[in-house]
Amino acid sequence: MREKISQLIDSSQSGQYRWCPVADLPELHEVALTAILASAATAIQKRGQFHLVLAGGDTPRAIYKRLRTTQNDWSAWHIYFSDERCLPPTDPRRNSVMAGEAWLDYVEIPPDQLYIIPGELGADLAAWEYAQTLNTIGVFDLTLLGLGEDGHTASLFPGHEWGIELDSPDTLAVLDAPKPPPQRVSLSAARLNRSRQVMFLVSGESKRDAVARWRAGENIPARAIAAEDGVDILVESALLKNL
Numbered sequence: 001m002r003e004k005i006s007q008l009i010d011s012s013q014s015g016q017y018r019w020c021p022v023a024d025l026p027e028l029h030e031v032a033l034t035a036i037l038a039s040a041a042t043a044i045q046k047r048g049q050f051h052l053v054l055a056g057g058d059t060p061r062a063i064y065k066r067l068r069t070t071q072n073d074w075s076a077w078h079i080y081f082s083d084e085r086c087l088p089p090t091d092p093r094r095n096s097v098m099a100g101e102a103w104l105d106y107v108e109i110p111p112d113q114l115y116i117i118p119g120e121l122g123a124d125l126a127a128w129e130y131a132q133t134l135n136t137i138g139v140f141d142l143t144l145l146g147l148g149e150d151g152h153t154a155s156l157f158p159g160h161e162w163g164i165e166l167d168s169p170d171t172l173a174v175l176d177a178p179k180p181p182p183q184r185v186s187l188s189a190a191r192l193n194r195s196r197q198v199m200f201l202v203s204g205e206s207k208r209d210a211v212a213r214w215r216a217g218e219n220i221p222a223r224a225i226a227a228e229d230g231v232d233i234l235v236e237s238a239l240l241k242n243l
Contacts, residue, residue, distance in 0.1 A: 022235070
Protein backbone atom coordinates (compact mmCIF):
# COMPACT_ATOMS: atom_id res chain seq x y z
CA MET A 1 0.00 0.00 0.00
CA ARG A 2 2.92 2.36 0.63
CA GLU A 3 3.69 1.98 -3.10
CA LYS A 4 0.14 3.05 -3.96
CA ILE A 5 0.43 6.08 -1.71
CA SER A 6 3.82 6.96 -3.20
CA GLN A 7 2.19 7.23 -6.62
CA LEU A 8 -0.09 9.95 -5.23
CA ILE A 9 2.60 12.02 -3.53
CA ASP A 10 2.91 15.57 -4.77
CA SER A 11 6.32 15.63 -6.43
CA SER A 12 6.89 19.20 -5.20
CA GLN A 13 7.00 17.95 -1.62
CA SER A 14 9.62 15.79 0.04
CA GLY A 15 10.90 14.94 3.48
CA GLN A 16 8.88 14.52 6.63
CA TYR A 17 5.42 15.19 5.16
CA ARG A 18 4.25 13.25 2.12
CA TRP A 19 1.25 14.98 0.54
CA CYS A 20 -0.96 12.44 -1.24
CA PRO A 21 -3.65 14.21 -3.30
CA VAL A 22 -6.83 12.31 -4.12
CA ALA A 23 -9.55 13.36 -6.54
CA ASP A 24 -12.42 13.50 -4.09
CA LEU A 25 -13.80 12.15 -0.82
CA PRO A 26 -14.76 8.70 -2.21
CA GLU A 27 -11.19 8.19 -3.44
CA LEU A 28 -9.84 9.32 -0.08
CA HIS A 29 -12.04 6.71 1.61
CA GLU A 30 -10.90 4.03 -0.84
CA VAL A 31 -7.19 4.75 -0.47
CA ALA A 32 -7.45 4.98 3.32
CA LEU A 33 -9.39 1.71 3.55
CA THR A 34 -6.83 -0.08 1.41
CA ALA A 35 -4.00 1.36 3.50
CA ILE A 36 -5.59 0.23 6.78
CA LEU A 37 -6.14 -3.30 5.50
CA ALA A 38 -2.61 -3.51 4.10
CA SER A 39 -1.12 -2.25 7.35
CA ALA A 40 -3.16 -4.80 9.29
CA ALA A 41 -2.07 -7.66 7.05
CA THR A 42 1.59 -6.71 7.35
CA ALA A 43 1.47 -6.26 11.13
CA ILE A 44 -0.35 -9.54 11.73
CA GLN A 45 2.01 -11.42 9.43
CA LYS A 46 5.11 -9.98 11.12
CA ARG A 47 4.02 -9.64 14.75
CA GLY A 48 0.69 -11.44 15.16
CA GLN A 49 -1.14 -8.25 16.22
CA PHE A 50 -2.34 -4.99 14.69
CA HIS A 51 -2.37 -1.85 16.85
CA LEU A 52 -4.50 0.90 15.29
CA VAL A 53 -5.20 4.40 16.61
CA LEU A 54 -8.50 5.87 15.42
CA ALA A 55 -9.26 9.46 14.48
CA GLY A 56 -12.53 11.07 15.44
CA GLY A 57 -14.61 13.55 13.47
CA ASP A 58 -16.74 13.11 10.37
CA THR A 59 -14.13 12.24 7.73
CA PRO A 60 -13.31 8.69 8.92
CA ARG A 61 -16.90 7.63 9.63
CA ALA A 62 -17.48 6.24 6.13
CA ILE A 63 -14.16 4.41 6.27
CA TYR A 64 -15.16 2.74 9.52
CA LYS A 65 -18.50 1.71 8.03
CA ARG A 66 -16.71 0.03 5.14
CA LEU A 67 -14.29 -1.73 7.48
CA ARG A 68 -17.14 -3.59 9.13
CA THR A 69 -17.96 -5.29 5.80
CA THR A 70 -14.44 -6.62 5.29
CA GLN A 71 -13.15 -10.04 6.27
CA ASN A 72 -10.33 -9.86 8.80
CA ASP A 73 -8.77 -11.72 11.68
CA TRP A 74 -10.42 -9.34 14.13
CA SER A 75 -8.98 -11.27 17.07
CA ALA A 76 -5.59 -9.75 16.23
CA TRP A 77 -6.79 -6.12 16.14
CA HIS A 78 -6.14 -3.71 19.04
CA ILE A 79 -7.97 -0.39 18.86
CA TYR A 80 -7.01 2.91 20.51
CA PHE A 81 -8.28 6.49 20.24
CA SER A 82 -6.23 9.60 19.52
CA ASP A 83 -8.51 11.70 21.71
CA GLU A 84 -11.89 11.80 23.41
CA ARG A 85 -14.43 14.29 24.65
CA CYS A 86 -15.24 14.18 28.35
CA LEU A 87 -18.90 13.24 28.05
CA PRO A 88 -21.12 10.38 29.29
CA PRO A 89 -20.23 6.95 27.84
CA THR A 90 -23.20 6.83 25.44
CA ASP A 91 -23.08 10.44 24.26
CA PRO A 92 -23.11 10.41 20.42
CA ARG A 93 -20.48 13.18 20.36
CA ARG A 94 -17.87 10.80 21.76
CA ASN A 95 -15.39 9.35 19.28
CA SER A 96 -15.78 5.90 20.82
CA VAL A 97 -19.54 5.99 20.28
CA MET A 98 -19.15 7.07 16.65
CA ALA A 99 -16.61 4.34 15.95
CA GLY A 100 -18.81 1.78 17.70
CA GLU A 101 -21.91 2.68 15.73
CA ALA A 102 -20.04 2.77 12.44
CA TRP A 103 -17.86 -0.31 12.87
CA LEU A 104 -16.70 -1.71 16.20
CA ASP A 105 -20.11 -2.90 17.42
CA TYR A 106 -20.39 -5.13 14.34
CA VAL A 107 -17.12 -7.07 14.45
CA GLU A 108 -15.60 -9.57 16.85
CA ILE A 109 -12.65 -7.66 18.22
CA PRO A 110 -12.20 -8.94 21.79
CA PRO A 111 -13.59 -6.37 24.25
CA ASP A 112 -10.31 -6.24 26.16
CA GLN A 113 -8.60 -5.13 22.92
CA LEU A 114 -10.80 -2.05 22.59
CA TYR A 115 -8.96 0.58 24.60
CA ILE A 116 -11.55 3.31 25.14
CA ILE A 117 -10.60 6.58 26.84
CA PRO A 118 -12.82 6.90 29.96
CA GLY A 119 -13.78 10.51 29.27
CA GLU A 120 -16.74 10.31 31.64
CA LEU A 121 -14.23 10.47 34.52
CA GLY A 122 -13.22 14.02 33.64
CA ALA A 123 -10.08 15.12 31.83
CA ASP A 124 -7.52 14.73 34.61
CA LEU A 125 -8.52 11.27 35.81
CA ALA A 126 -9.32 9.97 32.33
CA ALA A 127 -5.90 11.06 31.08
CA TRP A 128 -4.22 9.34 34.01
CA GLU A 129 -6.21 6.14 33.50
CA TYR A 130 -5.45 5.99 29.76
CA ALA A 131 -1.78 6.61 30.42
CA GLN A 132 -1.75 3.50 32.59
CA THR A 133 -3.33 1.56 29.73
CA LEU A 134 -0.69 2.75 27.28
CA ASN A 135 2.18 1.93 29.63
CA THR A 136 2.19 -1.66 28.39
CA ILE A 137 1.82 -0.77 24.71
CA GLY A 138 4.83 -0.35 22.45
CA VAL A 139 4.78 1.21 19.01
CA PHE A 140 1.44 1.64 17.24
CA ASP A 141 1.26 0.11 13.78
CA LEU A 142 -0.95 2.79 12.22
CA THR A 143 -2.26 6.08 13.56
CA LEU A 144 -5.12 7.87 11.80
CA LEU A 145 -5.52 11.59 12.36
CA GLY A 146 -7.66 14.45 11.11
CA LEU A 147 -7.03 18.16 10.62
CA GLY A 148 -9.18 20.90 12.11
CA GLU A 149 -9.89 24.29 10.57
CA ASP A 150 -7.50 25.86 13.08
CA GLY A 151 -4.76 23.34 12.39
CA HIS A 152 -5.47 21.15 15.41
CA THR A 153 -5.23 17.38 15.34
CA ALA A 154 -6.56 14.94 17.94
CA SER A 155 -7.25 17.42 20.76
CA LEU A 156 -3.96 19.27 20.37
CA PHE A 157 -5.08 22.87 19.88
CA PRO A 158 -3.20 26.09 19.04
CA GLY A 159 -2.00 27.83 22.17
CA HIS A 160 -2.18 24.64 24.26
CA GLU A 161 0.32 22.01 25.33
CA TRP A 162 1.07 19.49 22.56
CA GLY A 163 3.48 17.19 24.37
CA ILE A 164 6.21 17.30 21.74
CA GLU A 165 9.21 16.46 23.93
CA LEU A 166 10.39 12.86 23.92
CA ASP A 167 9.75 12.61 27.66
CA SER A 168 6.26 14.09 27.42
CA PRO A 169 3.45 12.08 29.02
CA ASP A 170 1.51 9.75 26.75
CA THR A 171 -1.75 11.56 27.46
CA LEU A 172 -2.76 15.16 28.05
CA ALA A 173 -5.73 16.48 30.00
CA VAL A 174 -7.34 19.35 28.10
CA LEU A 175 -9.40 21.55 30.42
CA ASP A 176 -10.18 24.55 28.21
CA ALA A 177 -10.52 23.39 24.61
CA PRO A 178 -11.59 26.18 22.23
CA LYS A 179 -14.33 23.89 20.88
CA PRO A 180 -17.03 22.28 23.03
CA PRO A 181 -16.87 20.38 25.21
CA PRO A 182 -13.99 22.14 26.99
CA GLN A 183 -12.71 19.01 28.74
CA ARG A 184 -10.99 16.41 26.59
CA VAL A 185 -8.21 13.85 26.68
CA SER A 186 -5.62 13.66 23.92
CA LEU A 187 -2.66 11.49 23.17
CA SER A 188 0.42 13.70 23.16
CA ALA A 189 2.32 14.41 19.96
CA ALA A 190 5.22 12.37 21.32
CA ARG A 191 2.97 9.32 21.84
CA LEU A 192 1.26 9.70 18.46
CA ASN A 193 4.69 9.84 16.86
CA ARG A 194 5.53 6.41 18.22
CA SER A 195 3.81 4.76 15.29
CA ARG A 196 5.14 2.80 12.34
CA GLN A 197 2.82 4.73 10.06
CA VAL A 198 0.85 7.95 10.52
CA MET A 199 -1.87 8.93 8.08
CA PHE A 200 -3.86 12.18 8.05
CA LEU A 201 -7.30 12.22 6.41
CA VAL A 202 -8.04 15.75 5.16
CA SER A 203 -11.20 16.75 3.30
CA GLY A 204 -13.58 19.68 3.01
CA GLU A 205 -13.21 23.28 1.87
CA SER A 206 -13.08 24.46 5.49
CA LYS A 207 -9.61 22.87 5.77
CA ARG A 208 -8.07 24.94 2.95
CA ASP A 209 -6.52 27.57 5.21
CA ALA A 210 -5.06 24.98 7.60
CA VAL A 211 -3.57 23.06 4.67
CA ALA A 212 -2.03 26.26 3.29
CA ARG A 213 -0.55 27.17 6.66
CA TRP A 214 0.87 23.67 7.12
CA ARG A 215 2.48 23.60 3.68
CA ALA A 216 3.90 27.07 4.26
CA GLY A 217 5.74 25.74 7.30
CA GLU A 218 3.64 27.44 9.97
CA ASN A 219 3.87 25.81 13.39
CA ILE A 220 0.31 24.51 13.64
CA PRO A 221 -0.44 21.55 15.94
CA ALA A 222 -0.56 19.08 13.04
CA ARG A 223 3.07 19.89 12.34
CA ALA A 224 4.00 18.46 15.76
CA ILE A 225 3.24 15.03 14.34
CA ALA A 226 6.58 13.87 12.99
CA ALA A 227 6.82 10.09 13.10
CA GLU A 228 10.22 8.53 12.46
CA ASP A 229 9.12 7.15 9.08
CA GLY A 230 7.34 10.33 8.05
CA VAL A 231 3.69 11.25 7.73
CA ASP A 232 1.30 10.49 4.87
CA ILE A 233 -1.38 13.13 4.26
CA LEU A 234 -4.34 12.02 2.16
CA VAL A 235 -5.88 15.27 0.99
CA GLU A 236 -8.49 16.26 -1.58
CA SER A 237 -6.55 17.70 -4.49
CA ALA A 238 -8.81 20.76 -4.68
CA LEU A 239 -7.37 21.92 -1.34
CA LEU A 240 -3.88 22.09 -2.87
CA LYS A 241 -4.80 24.34 -5.79
CA ASN A 242 -3.21 27.79 -5.87
CA LEU A 243 -0.90 26.95 -2.98
